[in-house]
Amino acid sequence: SYVLTQPPSVSVAPGKTARITCGGNNIGSKSVHWYQQKPGQAPVLVISYDSDRPSGIPERFSGSNSGDTATLTISRVEAGDEADYYCQVWDSSSDHYVFGTGTKVTVL
């Protein structure tokens, strides 16, 4: 089955840039979506189709996808960005959705 691997945690100072990776075999050939989840809340879509930002999501959030790694980048990090982040793909070979292992972003 297809596996997506994320770093368990990323720490970043306010105003700096956080980069969260999502590794998978030839993930560059798939469409990657990213979700933000704050404690006690449902996930929220922050990036779709590798790099599209839904309405209402700040421009500070951006995404890229190539080769075996997709990346969610959060620029000018704010305290409110502290959350868990998950990548997701549709694996057409198994007809399964797959979520990444999740990354906890801590703002120092």
Add this chain to the structure above:
Amino acid sequence: EVQLVESGGGLVKPGGSLRLSCAASGFTFSSYSMNWVRQAPGKGLEWVSSISSSSSYIYYADSVKGRFTISRDNAKNSLYLQMNSLRAEDTAVYYCARVPGRVGQYDYWGQGTLVTVSS
């Protein structure tokens, strides 16, 4: 305003059954694929099942295949998950989520309903 409201969660004994519902409003329900996603306490997100807009395509995670059944009633704007032969490892918050297409991103999520499987 798009709203997804789950219900039907609760405490059930191992081997028991439960039926979850997701009431949709604020959009044309029959035009969207719908999904169930779960999250065990303190753990990550796990996809459970998907159903296309007309129920033509149905998919299940290996962990629930043969035990869970997804269905929908477009006339009632509702999504369902029938869960049988429940196990302790099925304990989780269950979310319903909308997909604008047969497959793709989850653009709206409900707030979730907690299912606890314990004796």
